[in-house]
Structures are given as structure tokens and as C-alpha cells.
Amino acid sequence: MADKQISLPAKLINGGIAGLIGVTCVFPIDLAKTRLQNQQNGQRMYTSMSDCLIKTIRSEGYFGMYRGAAVNLTLVTPEKAIKLAANDFFRHHLSKDGKKLTLLREMLAGCGAGTCQVIVTTPMEMLKIQLQDAGRIAAQKKLMAAQAQLSSSSAAGAAEPVVEARTTATQITRELLRSKGIAGLYKGLGATLLRDVPFSIVYFPLFANLNKLGQKDPNVKAPFYVSFLSGCVAGSTAAVAVNPCDVIKTRLQSLQRGVNEDTYSGILDCTKKIWQKEGPMAFLKGAYCRALVIAPLFGIAQVVYFIGIAEFLLDLLPKHRA
Numbered sequence: 001m002a003d004k005q006i007s008l009p010a011k012l013i014n015g016g017i018a019g020l021i022g023v024t025c026v027f028p029i030d031l032a033k034t035r036l037q038n039q040q041n042g043q044r045m046y047t048s049m050s051d052c053l054i055k056t057i058r059s060e061g062y063f064g065m066y067r068g069a070a071v072n073l074t075l076v077t078p079e080k081a082i083k084l085a086a087n088d089f090f091r092h093h094l095s096k097d098g099k100k101l102t103l104l105r106e107m108l109a110g111c112g113a114g115t116c117q118v119i120v121t122t123p124m125e126m127l128k129i130q131l132q133d134a135g136r137i138a139a140q141k142k143l144m145a146a147q148a149q150l151s152s153s154s155a156a157g158a159a160e161p162v163v164e165a166r167t168t169a170t171q172i173t174r175e176l177l178r179s180k181g182i183a184g185l186y187k188g189l190g191a192t193l194l195r196d197v198p199f200s201i202v203y204f205p206l207f208a209n210l211n212k213l214g215q216k217d218p219n220v221k222a223p224f225y226v227s228f229l230s231g232c233v234a235g236s237t238a239a240v241a242v243n244p245c246d247v248i249k250t251r252l253q254s255l256q257r258g259v260n261e262d263t264y265s266g267i268l269d270c271t272k273k274i275w276q277k278e279g280p281m282a283f284l285k286g287a288y289c290r291a292l293v294i295a296p297l298f299g300i301a302q303v304v305y306f307i308g309i310a311e312f313l314l315d316l317l318p319k320h321r322a
Contacts, residue, residue, distance in 0.1 A: 016077030019079060023069070023297070025296055027065070027072065031056070031067065031132045032286075033289035033290050034128075035052050036049065040258070040277075040278065045136055060135050068127070068132045070169065071124060075120055083117040086116040086117065087200070106205035106208060107201045110202070110204035115197055126253050129253050130256070131168075133256065134256070136258065188253040195242050199238045199241075199242045203238040206234040211230040211302075227302045228299040231299035235299065239295075240291050252264055
């Protein structure tokens with residue numbers, strides 16, 4: 001597609017706006033995905049996405065579904081901006097005299113975009129996962145305490161209720177920096193790369209080729225609904241394809257564990273334990289949640305990005321010419 005040249009500030013703003021809109025729409029599903037992926041065979045709290053969301057509302061209230069959203073809303077702007085702008089950057093420099101990119105070069109551009117974005121993605125996911133999973137661990141402890149109280153009901157006195165100590169992203173950040181330095185925020189970097197690089201290799205070429213199908217003229221952009229649908233299809237396909245890597249990343253980045261849940265020393269150790277104790281289907285935990293999150297997220301992202309809201313906003317600013 002022969003696109004007009006878009007300035008870097010416009011690309012960053014478009015990516016940021018797209019990320020903010022997308023996260024706001026689908027965050028509760030992402031919370032369900034994290035909790036489903038993290039629960040092991042020791043104590044299963046949720047049976048499905050809907051079960052997870054219903055129990056979350058009952059125990060934590062409506063806004064419990066948005067725990068960790070502040071982290072995402074803060075960091076998704078640079079993350080999505082870097083991802084989309086980097087892909088454009090690499091596609092531009094890999095193209096020869098404006099000629100159509102080969103599939104291999106499209107994949108290389110996606111690889112570059114995925115590699116660049118982990119600078120922001122890793123600490124964002126690290127903080128978000130702790131906040132999202134805190135409610136599951138607290139609910140599990142309450143359940144275990146209730147079961148223990150029932151089994152010892154004949155004993156004198158009542159067991160003290162389990163009260164969840166709420167932490168914030170700022171507190172977690174300070175503790176990680178104090179105890180482990182900047183490396184603490186980048187725990188799971190390898191697993192994040194293992195997920196995001198293949199995701200981008202699949203997503204960007206697939207989106208570009210699907211979007212081209214809706215172009216009547218190579219020099220005219222596809223209609224916005226084509227970009228939206230292309231983003232949804234490409235996003236959900238790539239999300240399911242790399243879901244095993246996402247399960248591993250989520251497990252490795254979780255600092256707190258539930259009752260009888262395993263700890264992991266690295267990617268290989270995590271993969272081995274999941275395979276042996278939970279079976280191969282465990283690598284698909286939360287796959288449909290992730291597809292439901294990524295499909296509209298990237299559909300919206302591509303619509304905003306290709307419509308070019310930023311160009312309109314920048315045109316409203318006073319222009320200072322020499």
C-alpha cells in the first residue's frame with residue numbers, strides 16, 4: 001500500500017491513542033486471562049472466563065475487574081506507539097524503492113517491532129500481573145481459611161478472617177528496585193521476547209496482506225472497517241499461536257504463589273513442570289481470553305493508526321515556519 005509519509009510524532013500519538021482506547025475496552029478480559037493462566041492444579045478458583053469475572057465482581061466489586069489497569073493505561077501509550085512506529089520504520093528501510101515487501105522482509109520488520117517494544121512491555125506486564133493476580137491469591141487464602149474453620153468447628157474460638165493487604169504499582173516498583181535493582185522490573189524479559197517477537201512476526205505480515213484485500217486501488221487506503229477486521233483476525237490468530245509462550249511468561253513474572261503452586265527457575269524449568277504436572281493443554285490456558293483481548297485491541301489500534309487521528313490533532317496546533 002502506498003501510504004503518505006506520516007511524521008514520527010503523529011505515529012507515536014496514533015499508537016498511544018489506539019492503545020488507550022483498546023485497553024479501556026478489554027481490560028477485564030485480560031484480568032480473567034491472567035488469573036486463569038496462573039491457577040495451577042493445586043487449588044482451582046475459576047472454571048472459565050465468565051466464572052472468573054462473576055466471582056471477581058462478587059468478591060472485589062465492579063472495579064476489581066480493573067485492578068492493574070492504571071499501569072496499562074500509563075504504559076500502553078509508549079508500548080503501542082513503539083510497536084506500530086517501529087514496524088513502519090523497519091518496513092520503510094527494508095523496502096527497495098517503494099516496491100512491495102517480500103513475506104520474509106515483512107516478518108523481519110515485525111521481528112524488529114516486537115524486539116523494540118519489550119523495553120516497555122516487560123516492566124508493564126510485570127507490574128500488571130502482580131495487581132491482577134492479587135485478588136485470586138487472596139480469594140484462595142480465604143477459601144482455605146474457611147475450609148480449615150469448618151474442619152475445626154468443634155475447637156474453641158473462631159478463626160481470624162483473612163484480610164487482603166492491597167498493594168499499589170508504586171509500592172511494588174519501589175520494592176523491586178530496592179531489592180533487585182532495575183533487573184527486578186525486567187524479570188521474564190526472555191519469556192516476553194519469546195512471546196512478542198513471534199507475535200509480531202505473525203501479526204504484521206498477516207494484517208498487511210489481509211488489509212490489502214480490501215483495497216480497490218493500491219494508492220488508496222482500505223476502508224476503516226477492513227482495517228478493523230484485518231486487525232481483529234490477525235491479532236487473534238497471532239495471540240492463539242503464541243499463547244504457550246504467554247502462559248510461561250505469566251507464570252515466570254508472578255511474584256506471589258497460591259497454595260501448593262510451583263515456583264520456576266526459568267523458561268525451560270517452567271515448560272517442563274507445566275508439561276509434566278498439568279499436561280500440554282495447560283499451555284492453552286486463557287487462549288480464548290487472549291484472543292478476545294487482542295482482536296479488538298489491535299482492530300481498534302489499526303483503525304486509529306490508519307485513520308490518522310494524530311495528523312488531525314497536529315494540524316490544529318499553530319505551525320511555526322521559518
